[in-house]
Amino acid sequence: MSSITRPLVGSTLVKFRCFSVAVGIAAMFSVGRVEAIVIDIEQSIHHLGDDAGSEGPFFEKSFTVPTLLQNAFLEFDFRLPTGPNLESPPEVFINGVSPGSTQPFFPPLDTGSPLWQTNPDNSHDYNGGFHVSLPVSLLLNVGTNTFRLENGRPDDDFLFHQVIISSVPEPSTLVLSLVGICWFRRR
Ligand SMILES: [Ca+2]
Ligand SMILES: [Ca+2]
Numbered sequence: 001m002s003s004i005t006r007p008l009v010g011s012t013l014v015k016f017r018c019f020s021v022a023v024g025i026a027a028m029f030s031v032g033r034v035e036a037i038v039i040d041i042e043q044s045i046h047h048l049g050d051d052a053g054s055e056g057p058f059f060e061k062s063f064t065v066p067t068l069l070q071n072a073f074l075e076f077d078f079r080l081p082t083g084p085n086l087e088s089p090p091e092v093f094i095n096g097v098s099p100g101s102t103q104p105f106f107p108p109l110d111t112g113s114p115l116w117q118t119n120p121d122n123s124h125d126y127n128g129g130f131h132v133s134l135p136v137s138l139l140l141n142v143g144t145n146t147f148r149l150e151n152g153r154p155d156d157d158f159l160f161h162q163v164i165i166s167s168v169p170e171p172s173t174l175v176l177s178l179v180g181i182c183w184f185r186r187r
Contacts, residue, residue, distance in 0.1 A: 039165040049157025069167040076163040088152030099134040
């Protein structure tokens with residue numbers, strides 16, 4: 001019995017030590033170099049479209065990036081009560097380049113839901129509000145940058161707000177690698 005128990009205890013101890021080292025490094029990173037960076041682009045609510053009171057077919061604003069950012073995302077929210085068109089979704093650009101479509105961020109189409117609006121041309125608008133997050137690390141410059149949001153179709157009215165760039169470095173990748181190496185070497 002003891003010949004089986006002893007190696008198991010030793011192995012568990014080494015694994016625990018490796019895990020502790022990894023957690024220690026993670027703590028060091030989170031306290032020291034690793035910090036989430038948030039750059040505020042525009043917090044106010046804006047209304048694009050062609051209805052009365054709208055601002056027209058696009059919104060554009062410059063913002064400053066102080067340093068090279070890794071793992072950076074452009075984030076914003078479409079807002080109740082007037083949302084965008086699914087089939088011709090709004091298009092977003094950083095410095096004139098699209099980081100990707102907003103369409104995958106729409107909730108699943110449900111024509112039975114009061115939040116989905118079916119238009120005369122059988123296209124659909126979602127009026128419930130939703131969040132968009134697109135990777136932009138490769139599109140950002142250190143210094144001045146431009147955010148632009150355009151209507152997918154001129155008659156589509158929608159509201160958006162809370163536009164930011166968020167950048168969260170990835171200590172978890174290093175920690176997981178260390179844990180994996182320790183684990184592998186004992187097996
Ligand atoms: Ca309209
Ligand atoms: Ca709309």
